[in-house]
Amino acid sequence: MDRPDLTDAISRLRRASPLIHNITNYVVMNTTANALLAIGASPAMVHAEEEVAEFVPLAGALVVNIGTLSPSWLSAMDRAAGAAAEAGVPWVLDPVAVGATPYRTAAAVSLSRRRPAVIRGNASEILALAGDPEAVPKGPDSTSDSSAAREAARRLARDLETVVAVTGEVDYVTDGARMVAIANGHRLLTRVTGMGCTATALVGAFLGAGLSAYEAATAGLAALGVAAEAAALRASGPGSFQVALMDALHGLDDEALARRARLS
Amino acid sequence: MDRPDLTDAISRLRRASPLIHNITNYVVMNTTANALLAIGASPAMVHAEEEVAEFVPLAGALVVNIGTLSPSWLSAMDRAAGAAAEAGVPWVLDPVAVGATPYRTAAAVSLSRRRPAVIRGNASEILALAGDPEAVPKGPDSTSDSSAAREAARRLARDLETVVAVTGEVDYVTDGARMVAIANGHRLLTRVTGMGCTATALVGAFLGAGLSAYEAATAGLAALGVAAEAAALRASGPGSFQVALMDALHGLDDEALARRARLS
Amino acid sequence: MDRPDLTDAISRLRRASPLIHNITNYVVMNTTANALLAIGASPAMVHAEEEVAEFVPLAGALVVNIGTLSPSWLSAMDRAAGAAAEAGVPWVLDPVAVGATPYRTAAAVSLSRRRPAVIRGNASEILALAGDPEAVPKGPDSTSDSSAAREAARRLARDLETVVAVTGEVDYVTDGARMVAIANGHRLLTRVTGMGCTATALVGAFLGAGLSAYEAATAGLAALGVAAEAAALRASGPGSFQVALMDALHGLDDEALARRARLS
Structure with missing residues (x-):
């Protein structure tokens, strides 16, 4: 059975209210912090090399996102990954x-070998990370369909002994052996910046709540997809969609996730 | 009489439209700039060591917030605090x-000794800054009730000859002798990132408009609390709450603040 | 005829969906990325000296914005401007x-001489860049009326062989010879942070879609102004205005732009 049990994922997260340590990009810091608060976690954005190693052990999970990369941030990510390994704090790489x-590419490949619990990317990113010559990057937006990256994801998960999540019109989560597809979401997700980063942050929230990597990745993507569908009903464009999405994440509960998540 | 007179606080601010120089964290730069514009101030975010000392004297007040700290930012904060002292520009520390x-901790303690007009924090932060062994930090979110930090705030205000504001379900402002409680706000404030930072920025706006530190701290917290109550009436979650909060800050006037602020 | 033909500007942009490389300030990264997505472009925020030169050639246009300046960012901007010249990628300076x-001032003057296709600023900024002694800067907000900077803009455009756009209650675009006025917009644009930066980013989007500098500058400002007018009808303050503005940019089409843009 490849479909993880998410029966009490949301309520476990809300009870735990885990501190999520984010080393993420400037573009999404505000919006992923808000998504983490909306779903019930407690976000902190801390990036200084001088303090990341001491901050990581306070957290339930760590989120590392290379969106707006620079050398000092990369050092901090590296140091944080080391502290996470030492303290047993699970982390997710975007x-x-x-x-x-x-x-x-060098930064992402190096970090991917530091034992993240989950790697979350779009099809282009997962293909590139797996060294696929067909990867055609176009900034942060994908040029490939997520299904095209399914096998690359499975291989990557096996090689790195991690869980890989590919997001797109359909999302896929694999630990190398199992694979689950999540057919939720809405096309307005592609018209708001940082929605992939938000997916990654939500995966971090469920990791911090104590779910396994495979469960947490599935729960994070399903929660975002289900919330996006609810938000789209109240939206007249990407601006109102983003607002409604935060409301929907906040309003999400176990029952709604179970009823609306389309896993297969 | 510990309740400061806020009769014309909003209209004074709107007339002055003070330039507020912010050296603040990446997470909230956009949202605190918007809060400052909504209340009637003119925000600038300037952090380079190369220019902060020349920028500070142009401003009506300076806001220093250590949320996403790093060495070069800390140097800039230090330099800005020096320039503020020299130019007589009041500043607020978060x-x-x-x-x-x-x-x-070292950064915050060091900055707190550079004569800020106001220090604004949640209970955990004020307890930590006062050296209280009961302080249990959990990232930017407080683990203690604001009333637990009241005496620490009073002592800190006396020791540092400043005004200290503790925010929480009830906010407290003290100059070491006087103390005022502000019983406004809404629980959705804890589900949107940077609302404490927004409180601090609003205190900066009132400082820039020429209010005394004690008045400005009270006015900033009361304005946010009153606006939050109005926003909550139109919100169906943290996303729509944040939008409505900006509208409410923009719509606030002297009369509404006087009628709705619950000071004691 | 000084009025450029914008008949198919929006549909050209949507068809091209150009990758827009932004080196911009922390305050607006999220909101300008969202504006670019809403209008139909694909934004990337990339600032490391280590990669900007390799990223620029992937993009349809480059946006350089000095809002939150620091030495390493300035180096990256400089390097990116060089890469843009080499690769024939048009760029816009804010x-x-x-x-x-x-x-x-030194940073802006130096960048302005690196052959940007367009420079976009408010009246104070254009006056200051043109060396006008009447320029009275007040942080990012202008202290002068845009019409006061019209002649400075024309002179600057001629001297630097570029297109200069001055925004304000009325916007002006000039290539040194021609000049067009754009009388769209709404006063709430001045109560939301980064709306000037958004104008600049939209100019970048139209540059990336292959419009000439003069057309792109006019199209970007007209699109923002027309969208702002639509947004204001649904807004009850700056918060809801900003949300509605993103929806309006997303909903804009050739027909609406042609009918509502007030060019003269």
């Missing part, structure tokens, strides 16, 4: 726009 | 998550 | 708050 430049 | 790491 | 400090 290799934003990997493949676009050699600098970015 | 010691975000002080107590969470030694680096952060 | 000299935020030029004139406020010597550091900022």
Whole structure:
């Protein structure tokens, strides 16, 4: 059975209210912090090399996102990954726009080998991270369909002994052996910046609540997809969609997730 | 009489439209700039060591917030505090998550001794800054009730000859002798990131309009609390609450503040 | 005829969906990315010196905005401008708050000489960049009327062989010879942070879609102004205005732009 049990995922998260340590990009810091608060977690954005190693052990999970990369941030990510391993704090990697430049690719590949519990990317990113020659990066937006990256994701998960999540019109989560598809979401998700980063942050929230990597990745993507569908009903464009999405994440409960998540 | 007179606080602010210089964290730059514009001030976010000292004297007040700290930002904060003292520009300190790491604590303690007009924090932060052993930091969110930090706030205000504001379900403002409680606000404030930072920025706006530190701290917290109550009436979650809050800050006037602020 | 033909500007942009490389300020990264997505472009925020030169050639246009300046960002901007010249990628410069400090002025003047296709600023900024002694900077907000900067804009455009756009109650676009006025917009644009930066980003989007500099500058400002008018009808303050503005940019089409843009 490849479909993880998410019966009490939301209520476990709300009870735990885990502190989620984010080293993420400037573009989405505000919006992913708000998504984490809306779903019931407690976000902190801390990036200084001087303090990340001491902050990581306070957290339930760590989110590392290379969107707006620079050398000092990369050092901090590296240090945080080490502290996470030492303290047993699970972490999730978002290799934003990997493949676009050699600098970015080297950073993403190096971090992916530091034992993240989950890697979340779009099809182009997962193909690039898996070294697929068909990967055609175009900034943070994908040029490929998520199904095209399914096998690359499975291989990557096996090679790195991690869980890989590919997001797109349909999302896929795999631990190398099992694979689950999540057919939720809405096309307005592609017209608001940082929705992939938000998916990654939500995966971090469920990791912090104590779910396994495979469960947490599925729960994070399903929660975002289900909330997006509810938000789209109240939206007249990407602006009102983003507002309604935060309301919908806040209003989500176990029952709604179970009823509306389309896993297969 | 510990209740400051806020009769014309809003109209004074709108008439002055003070330039507020912010050295603040990445997470809230956009939202605190918008809150400052909504209430009637003119925000600038300037952090380079190369220019802060020349920018501070142009401003009516300075806001220093250590949320996403790093060495070059800390140097800029230090330099800006010096320039503020020299130019007679009042400033407000937000010691975000002080107590969470030694680096952060050292930074906050050092800045708190540079004569800020106001220090604004949640209960955990004020307890940590006052050196209270009961302070239990959990990232930027407080683990203590604001009333638990009242005496620490009073002592800190006396020791540092400043005004200290503790925010929480009830807010407290003290100059070491006087103390006023502000019983406004809404629980959705805890589900949107940076609302404490927004409180601090609003205090900066009133400082920039020429109010005394004690008045400005009270006015900033009361304005946010009253606006939050109005916003909650139109909100169906944290997303729509944040939008309505900006509208409410913009719509606030002297009469509404006087009628709705619950000071005691 | 100074009025450029914008008949199919929006549909060209949507068909091209150009990747827009932004090196911009922390305050607006999220909101300008969202504006670019709403209008139909694909934004990327990339600032590391280590990768900007390799990223620029992937993009349809580059946006350089000095809002929150620091030395490493300035180096990256410089490097990106060089890469843009080499790769034939048009770029737009936003000299935020030029004139406020010597550091900022030197940076803006230096970048303005690197052959941007368009420079977009408010009246104070254009006056300061043109070396006008009447420029009175007040942070990022203008202290002068846009018409006061019309002649400075024309002179600057001629001297630098570029297109200069001055925004304000009425916007002006000039290539040194031609000049067009755009009488769209709404006063709430001045109560939301980063609306000037959004104008600049939209100019970048139209540059990336292959419009000439003069057309792109006019289209970007007209699109924002027309969308702002639509948004204001649904807004009850700056918060709801900003949300409605994103919806309106997303809903804009050739027909609406042609009918509502007031060019002369």
